[in-house]
Amino acid sequence: MQESLRGSRAGTCVLRAGALPWRLAWRVRSIGHAIGALREWSVGVPVVSVGGLMAGGSGKTPIALDLTRRIATRGHNVALVSRGYGGAGDRKVRIVSKGDRILSSVAEAGDEAIASAQALLGAAAVVVGSDRVAAAMTARDLTGARIVVLDDGFQHRRLARDLDLVVMPNADTESRGDLAPLPAGRMREPWAAAARADLRLFAEPEKRSVSPPTPNPWAAGRPFDPDADVAFAFSPGCLRPLRGGEAIDIDTLRNEPVALVAAIARPESFEQDIRSLGANPVARLWKGDHHFYDRGELDSFLRRAQQRGARGVVATTKDAVKLAPLIDTTAVKLRCLVFERKLTWDEHSSAILWTAIERVCAMAKQ
Numbered sequence: 140m141q142e143s144l145r146g147s148r149a150g151t152c153v154l155r156a157g158a159l160p161w162r163l164a165w166r167v168r169s170i171g172h173a174i175g176a177l178r179e180w181s182v183g184v185p186v187v188s189v190g191g192l193m194a195g196g197s198g199k200t201p202i203a204l205d206l207t208r209r210i211a212t213r214g215h216n217v218a219l220v221s222r223g224y225g226g227a228g229d230r231k232v233r234i235v236s237k238g239d240r241i242l243s244s245v246a247e248a249g250d251e252a253i254a255s256a257q258a259l260l261g262a263a264a265v266v267v268g269s270d271r272v273a274a275a276m277t278a279r280d281l282t283g284a285r286i287v288v289l290d291d292g293f294q295h296r297r298l299a300r301d302l303d304l305v306v307m308p309n310a311d312t313e314s315r316g317d318l319a320p321l322p323a324g325r326m327r328e329p330w331a332a333a334a335r336a337d338l339r340l341f342a343e344p345e346k347r348s349v350s351p352p353t354p355n356p357w358a359a360g361r362p363f364d365p366d367a368d369v370a371f372a373f374s375p376g377c378l379r380p381l382r383g384g385e386a387i388d389i390d391t392l393r394n395e396p397v398a399l400v401a402a403i404a405r406p407e408s409f410e411q412d413i414r415s416l417g418a419n420p421v422a423r424l425w426k427g428d429h430h431f432y433d434r435g436e437l438d439s440f441l442r443r444a445q446q447r448g449a450r451g452v453v454a455t456t457k458d459a460v461k462l463a464p465l466i467d468t469t470a471v472k473l474r475c476l477v478f479e480r481k482l483t484w485d486e487h488s489s490a491i492l493w494t495a496i497e498r499v500c501a502m503a504k505q
Contacts, residue, residue, distance in 0.1 A: 162320055169332075172296055179299040182275040185286050185502045190293020191306040192333060193317070193325045195404025195428055198342060198373065199306050200251060201482050203290040204258050206496065210286055211262040215503055218284035219259060220274045221291060223267025225249035225429030232268035232277050236260065245460050250402075250429055253460045255290070263288075271298045285503040293336070294327055302499050304369075305336035338495060343372040343485070369488040375416055376481035381454070382463055387476065392451070393417035398444035398473070400437075400454040400462065402430035409455055413478065421447040434465050441471055453478050 171177035187210075189203040203219060210217045223233065226249035235241065235248045236256035245253045248267055256265040264282035268274035271289060275298055278284040289298060293305050308318065308326070317325045333339055377386040396419045401409045406425045413420060422444040426432070444452065451474040454462055459477040468475050484492065 168296075177296070180272045180297060181299045182272065182279055182287065184275075184279050184284060185302075185499045186275065186289055186298060186300040187286070187302045187304070187496070187499055188289040188292035188295075188298075188300040189304045189306070190289075190291055190295075191308075192293070192328050192330065193308050194321060194327055195325065196408065197306045197308065198371070198482075199291050200255065201373070201480065202304075202306065202340065202371065203288050204255060205482050207259060207263045207288045209493075210288070210496065210500060211259075213500060215286050215500055216283050217262075217286040217288060218264040218266055218278035218282050219255055219288050219290060220266050220268075220271060220278055221252060221255065221289075222269055222271075223249045223252045225431070226252065226267065230269040232266065232270065232274050234277065234281060235265040235267055237282050238262060238264045246431075250431075250457050250461050254457045257460065258456075271295045286500065293332075301502060302338075302495055303336045304338050304340055305333050306340045306342075307333060338369050338492065340369045340371055343370045369492050370485050371488065372483050372485075373480045374483065375412055376479040378453070378476045378478055381452075381459055381466065381468055381475035381477055389416050392453070392476075395419065395450055396421045396448045397451045397453050398422040398424070398440070398447075398449040400424045400440070400452060400458055402426035402428060402432070402458055402461075403455055404428045409478070412480065413453055418453070421449050432461055432465060437462070437465055441466075441473060445473065449473060451476060 168177065172179070187206060189199050189206065191197045191199050200221075203221075207217055207219045223235070226233070226247050233243055233248055235243045235252045236259065238259065238261065241253065241256050241260070243253070248256075252265060252267045259265060264278060264284060266274045266278040266282065268277070271292065275287045275289070278287055289295070289300065292298065292300065293303070308330075320326045320329070375389050378389055378391065379386055392413070394417055397413065399406075399410055399413060399420050399422070401424070403409060406423070410420055410423070422440070424436075424440045441452065453476050456477055456479055462475075466475055
């Protein structure tokens, strides 16, 4: 919808007009927090928030998962709290997992929450709800969490946090349209809002691109000190069978014709990852973020993919939780795989980040 409107002058005007209330609302909220009119609520346990200035596709959730796992390995009882986008009752506080087993369905909790719960089995609980304060309290009271990691929490300032991390936009490679405020672009807040974060996280090589393009008042802001910033990188990790199992060497996709399935914010980055493995995408099923597939559209796509010579289907981890119940892997004559990305931190950044994390862990009551 957004892309189609951008394609015409009239559509661009509509999007720009729609962005004005967004800017006004941001300014009113910022002033409200500055003067204390909008209260921040402490839930009595340390909170680490991972968020971003942009909507979708910047790596917030993988970073939140990584931090949650690392905190758990240090012996802390930790829970991940998020919105639960796409779930049937995404306003209701719901315990998705207590860390030992998953308690909700994809339809109830949403694709991202179930994928997160699967990734954190044996390590941490997952609680979702639009009211992040209530969700964090539920994590504290009903899962025993003594530290909460808040996924996509930068704008949810009602929940007080002890460490505020913001994932920065890629100013060099994002399109100029993306750097406009919603709904014209993908910016939830202006560039300068990052100043309230404790640490700013940049995807390499964007760590060195700390100044946004100009002229764009929504993106304009002061340059930040690169020595105080944290760099991370994503690289191809592994492949797994759709219904779970041992990791498969990513080299198995080299020169393979494959079909791609994704309902994420930026499917083009997923395709770039798959192409980097030497695979040859011959068919694509792109849907909007958090889309729920139906069996008919999948069957039609798989037939089309086979007609085009595909020998395998590759999906994202977020899509896998929705595809597994719908695709009969014994009947489909295609190898069905899930692609997992690997998150890494450079040595300098890791030292900065984990010094901050350790301070939060020290605050936790065991």
